[in-house]
Amino acid sequence: MPYNHRSNSRATEIRQPACRQCEIYQDSLCAVVSDDEIARIESIATHVNLRPGRVLFDEGDKRRFVYIVVAGVMRLVKLLTNGRRQITGFLFPGDHLGMAAHNTYSCIAEAVTEVHLCRFRTAKLEALIDDLPDLGRRLFGRVYDELAAAQGQITLLGRKNSTEKLTSFLLLMSERNVKRGLPPSPVTLPMHRADIADYLGLTKETVSRTFSQLKEEGILSLPSDYTVVLENSDLLEKLTGET
């Protein structure tokens, strides 16, 4: 399994719900200012760990919990007939999952790597949101960001070719690095080729071929299967098909 050698030690340990010490709390919903607010969030939080590949919830399950990813990576999956699979998103530390207007989950949530989650009872969190307007506003902003990201993904899937899809994906991952204060390259891919394929609407063979082609052209190099060095970001950006 990729990535886990890096996250194993931290993700498996059950952390006491000490939000102030949590390394992601500034980037997440829990980025609150007052001690009172954080205490109230803390009081309703419990914790969950997941091994790679494990299902957190299924499409259609009763929506009892909302989660925040503390460590590791999750994937959201939709299934079609013939075993076709679409990954609608990857979730990284600070991202939340399980919020919705309906009382069932709209897709499957699975662990890509070893994962550590913060868990909230839906009703309790929603009550807290009603009580803490700042929390609601932050959640609001998040959801709109997700919606904008979804529009980007729709455009990618509907109109981009395989090279444009993969380069767009790599740039997105690189930008994630920068947001976390890391250098844009190298990019560490926590997921397998098949997951990248199911995210980009391709097959793992095409993903592999496109990687090889970009390597051939000197645009990137692959020190390992899960580490991508962006050798020419300018050229990479030109290949995304975006205006």
Place this chain on the structure above:
Amino acid sequence: MPYNHRSNSRATEIRQPACRQCEIYQDSLCAVVSDDEIARIESIATHVNLRPGRVLFDEGDKRRFVYIVVAGVMRLVKLLTNGRRQITGFLFPGDHLGMAAHNTYSCIAEAVTEVHLCRFRTAKLEALIDDLPDLGRRLFGRVYDELAAAQGQITLLGRKNSTEKLTSFLLLMSERNVKRGLPPSPVTLPMHRADIADYLGLTKETVSRTFSQLKEEGILSLPSDYTVVLENSDLLEKLTGET
């Protein structure tokens, strides 16, 4: 132009902002209970009309206004190099557009038909949302619905073939009918074949061929280019590729 013969008379007339008399207010954000709330919404609303094809705002424009569709249909568009175009969504009466976490619009908004919109200054609406928790909650629910719809569209674009795409689209339009209290069939398509193609990630030729094939198989009939009669909904549903 399709559809306009039906909406012309109503959509072109400038309506006084009398929310209680507005035929979509029960289905929209403005579905409030108290007279005070509706009065406050009314007080910040102005009105806009658009001819088919006109651009309401461009991607990257400063986000000054939020809109609600009162009559007609809008499309949200993203452009790529080579003039490629992806429609990320169609907006019908009761739908809103222009809400976001950022201060620029994330895509182009254009009128498909003659359109009548309610318009709100971003800052004023956001202040009102802070003031009226019910309004915020309703908006919240809407956005989550949009997110779930986007996940469906992602799955459609990533993994469905042309027949599955078109049948899924027609069923979606049929369900819209039912929600508005209309019979599931016939479905009136307000947009051209090229718009359907750019929504489904196909070409207009493929859309046309797929319509012909479904007609051939007796699954639907086309009294006109813009009217689809679903002759066999059960079979149509089986063709969507969904589990």
Place this chain on the structure above:
DNA sequence: CGAACAGTTGATCGGAATCAAGCACTGTGG
């Protein structure tokens, strides 16, 4: 060691795109 798994590479196939022509309807001007 060998089975299982992930990734790569090669050969072939097929579905949708592309290129092109024709049809139906609409609106316009001589």
Place this chain on the structure above:
DNA sequence: CCACAGTGCTTGATTCCGATCAACTGTTCG
């Protein structure tokens, strides 16, 4: 009034990109 240009839809012929099928490599783990 009718010729004709413009627009949108359909249908046909061909092409091409990515899927599929298959073989092989390298790594991990029991």
